[in-house]
Amino acid sequence: MSSIDLVIGPQHPALHEPERFLFKVEGETVIDVEPRIGYVHRGIEKALENRTFVQGVYLAERVCGICNVAHSLCYVQAMEDICEVELPERAKYLRVIAHELNRIHSHILLLGVAGELLGFMTLFMLMWRDREDVMDLIERLTGNRVNSAYNVVGGVRRDIDSKLAEDLRKVMDRLYERMVRYKKVFANDPTVRARTVGVGLLSRAKAVDLCAVGPTTRGSGVKADVRDYLPYAAYEDLDFKLVSYEEGDVWARLMVRVDETLEAIELIKRSLDKMPSGPICIKPPRVIPKGEGFSVVEAPRGDLNYHVYGKGASTPDRVKIRTPTYANIPAVCEMFKGGYIADIPATLVSIDPCFACTDRVAIINVETGERRSLTIEELTRRGK
Amino acid sequence: MNGDEVVKAVREVLGSSLLEGVTVKPNRVNMVVDKGAHRRAIEALKSKFGEVHLFSIVGADLKDRLELTYNLWLYEAKIHVMLKTSLPLDGLEIETITDLIPGSTLYEREVYEMLGVLFKGHPNLKRLFLPEDWPEGLWPLRKNAKLEEVA
Numbered sequence: 001m002s003s004i005d006l007v008i009g010p011q012h013p014a015l016h017e018p019e020r021f022l023f024k025v026e027g028e029t030v031i032d033v034e035p036r037i038g039y040v041h042r043g044i045e046k047a048l049e050n051r052t053f054v055q056g057v058y059l060a061e062r063v064c065g066i067c068n069v070a071h072s073l074c075y076v077q078a079m080e081d082i083c084e085v086e087l088p089e090r091a092k093y094l095r096v097i098a099h100e101l102n103r104i105h106s107h108i109l110l111l112g113v114a115g116e117l118l119g120f121m122t123l124f125m126l127m128w129r130d131r132e133d134v135m136d137l138i139e140r141l142t143g144n145r146v147n148s149a150y151n152v153v154g155g156v157r158r159d160i161d162s163k164l165a166e167d168l169r170k171v172m173d174r175l176y177e178r179m180v181r182y183k184k185v186f187a188n189d190p191t192v193r194a195r196t197v198g199v200g201l202l203s204r205a206k207a208v209d210l211c212a213v214g215p216t217t218r219g220s221g222v223k224a225d226v227r228d229y230l231p232y233a234a235y236e237d238l239d240f241k242l243v244s245y246e247e248g249d250v251w252a253r254l255m256v257r258v259d260e261t262l263e264a265i266e267l268i269k270r271s272l273d274k275m276p277s278g279p280i281c282i283k284p285p286r287v288i289p290k291g292e293g294f295s296v297v298e299a300p301r302g303d304l305n306y307h308v309y310g311k312g313a314s315t316p317d318r319v320k321i322r323t324p325t326y327a328n329i330p331a332v333c334e335m336f337k338g339g340y341i342a343d344i345p346a347t348l349v350s351i352d353p354c355f356a357c358t359d360r361v362a363i364i365n366v367e368t369g370e371r372r373s374l375t376i377e378e379l380t381r382r383g384k
Numbered sequence: 385m386n387g388d389e390v391v392k393a394v395r396e397v398l399g400s401s402l403l404e405g406v407t408v409k410p411n412r413v414n415m416v417v418d419k420g421a422h423r424r425a426i427e428a429l430k431s432k433f434g435e436v437h438l439f440s441i442v443g444a445d446l447k448d449r450l451e452l453t454y455n456l457w458l459y460e461a462k463i464h465v466m467l468k469t470s471l472p473l474d475g476l477e478i479e480t481i482t483d484l485i486p487g488s489t490l491y492e493r494e495v496y497e498m499l500g501v502l503f504k505g506h507p508n509l510k511r512l513f514l515p516e517d518w519p520e521g522l523w524p525l526r527k528n529a530k531l532e533e534v535a
Contacts, residue, residue: 038513046524211438211487224437229462230411294412294455294466296439307442307455318525322440322455322491330487 003031006341010039014117014345017355025341033336035329040355048319053079053288056316058149060306063321064354065146066109069102070299072151075319077232078306079153081293083285091155092234093275097168098141098150099233099297100264100271104175105134106300107257107264110352111182114254117345118195123185130178133171140164155281165272172265179265183258186251196251200335200347203248212331213324214302215260216351219253221246226298238270250343250350257352287314299324301352325354385461387413390433397428412464419478422454422469426484429465433458441491443499445527450476450499471501480505498525 009020018039024032044063048056060075061068073095080087108131115123135145142148142158150156160168186192202212207220217224221244227235228242243259245252288310296305302324311317328351335347387407394415395402401421406414417425430436439455454467471478480503482489492503493512500523503509511518523529 038515041513043524208435208437209486211485224459229457229459230464292466294464296464303439305439305455307440307453309444317446318442318444320440320442320444326490327487329490 002026008344009036014348016113017353019353019355021336021344023336023341023344028340028342030336030339030341030344033333035333037326037329037355045319045321049316052314053153053316054314056319057152058147060319060321061147061149063323066106066354067102067299067301067304068147069098069150070297070304071321072149073099073233074295074297074299074304074306075308076151076153077295077297078293078308079284079288081295082288082291082308082310083153083293085154085282085284088155088279088282089234089276090159090278091280093271094156094160094280095151095233096235096238096271097160097268098138098148098156100267101134101138101141102148103300104261104264104268105131105138106352107261108134110300110349111186111254111257111261114346114349115192117349118192120189120191123182123192126178127182130175133175137164137168137171140167152281153284155279157281159280160272160275168272169269172268176262176265179258179262183255183262186254186258192254193251195343195346196249196254196350197247198249198251199343200250200253200339200350201248202331202335204246206334207248207331210330210334211327212302213327214298214300214352215253215256216302216328216331218242218244219256219350220248224303226296226303230296232295232297234271234274237274238267240267250346253350287312288316301325301354302327323354325351328353385463387411387463390429390458390461390463390465391415393432394425394428398424411462412466414466414468416468416470419469419471422452422467423479423481423484425467426454426456426481429456429458430484433461433463435459436485438485438487438491439464441488441495443495443501443525445473445499445525447527449473450501452478452495452501454481476501477504479503482506497523499523500526 003024003026006023006025009015010018020036022034023030048059057072057075061072063071108127112124112127139145142150202220204221207217207222223242223244225242227240241263243256243263245255290312291310293308296303304324305322307320309317332351390413391405398421401418404416408414437457439457442453444451449470450473451468451470456465456467480492492506495501496509497511497514
């Protein structure tokens with residue numbers, strides 16, 4: 001049988017962000033796929049070269065709204081790596097709390113969306129209701145629901161008072177019970193299992209070869225989590241437990257996220273227990289020395305890394321961002337092969353794709369004859 | 385396992401092609417290799433330390449040369465290797481590593497598109513992010529890129 005080309009995207013009901021895939025199909029079976037990315041490419045790496053590292057924090061977290069804490073954390077850690085800043089202890093724990101709250105809302109968001117794409121609308125509604133509680137906590141902790149600007153070079157911006165700590169525990173306990181219930185649904189429900197078990201297979205060897213990251217690789221039995229192998233912030237003291245599943249299918253990748261949400265809740269409670277008192281921020285240097293900084297954090301979708309060249313000025317010379325969905329594109333292309341057309345949405349959602357993250361690198365109109373920076377007004381206008 | 389052992393293992397294979405090898409942080413090693421020796425370095429790391437994860441390939445225009453950094457993570461040894469090699473700005477060509485680390489295909493395409501480095505032997509060295517009407521030969525992350533007509 002000869003193959004035909006099937007184009008999905010850039011605009012498609014199964015895709016929540018613009019992206020185009022050219023599938024080669026024989027009958028109902030996908031035999032090859034060519035991704036085309038770049039539709040939401042904004043030139044952030046280039047733009048970061050023209051901003052001071054303080055301004056850069058705010059731009060970096062706009063690479064991705066959903067995992068903004070991971071981006072600002074990774075960016076400031078790279079700066080701290082060059083400047084060799086030692087953080088106050090309390091700030092490390094506060095960073096963990098913000099980072100894990102961010103992970104919980106991101107995972108619940110994805111699990112809800114997975115429910116929707118699998119034809120299980122009730123699950124979507126229930127999970128997104130619970131996600132709102134987490135968003136409220138993020139707002140109380142950081143001052144904003146989404147882009148939080150919580151991490152700064154040298155620490156964090158806001159502290160937790162006893163009332164918020166108490167409410168955090170209360171909500172986390174309630175959420176834990178709910179997640180245990182959802183875990184049963186994901187583990188046993190016939191609708192979920194029928195659409196996910198054995199679908200979108202990625203073998204362990206392929207996951208390693210293709211450098212897949214995060215829940216995508218851990219769903220294929222690779223025990224790799226930055227919080228475990230290269231602990232940052234306060235993870236070393238928090239007795240973090242890595243989650244991995246062996247099956248390598250959509251189901252396993254969703255289950256990794258369910259278990260990680262439970263673990264994130266535990267991590268927040270442990271952080272609240274162990275957090276010492278003291279300052280939350282130190283005064284950062286005004287200039288980034290000449291040299292290189294590198295930082296890698298475990299964002300909700302996998303390892304996120306920033307590589308920064310300092311040039312002895314307040315602006316960096318080069319900032320390279322490697323986001324997790326970008327790393328997972330070769331892996332997801334592998335998952336599609338041999339599967340059915342009908343399984344494409346479920347397979348894609350299982351890597352928790354974030355294309356705004358993927359497309360970020362170069363080009364912005366910073367040079368119009370003369371070199372100048374974009375104003376905040378221009379940036380917001382471009383976003384509309 | 386510490387960083388010095390990793391440097392030693394690579395030096396045994398590369399000899400004088402390893403220009404520099406320093407442990408800069410407890411978990412991080414900086415290695416600078418001759419142009420063209422990066423493949424042998426990666427092969428050595430793979431054969432001695434097992435599974436290798438590629439964090440990223442970073443290209444940086446340092447005005448007098450272009451520096452490529454392969455950020456590699458050794459799962460077993462728990463060491464981050466910053467493998468660096470420099471290319472002259474008038475000869476931006478280097479051998480691909482897509483056969484050694486298949487996960488590098490998109491990263492090499494990105495470096496090609498943004499900085500104009502030709503990866504010899506890459507199976508599909510096409511542009512990745514930029515629009516279809518982007519001018520040929522305009523490498524946006526080069527320091528001398530003239531971007532006014534496209535912005």
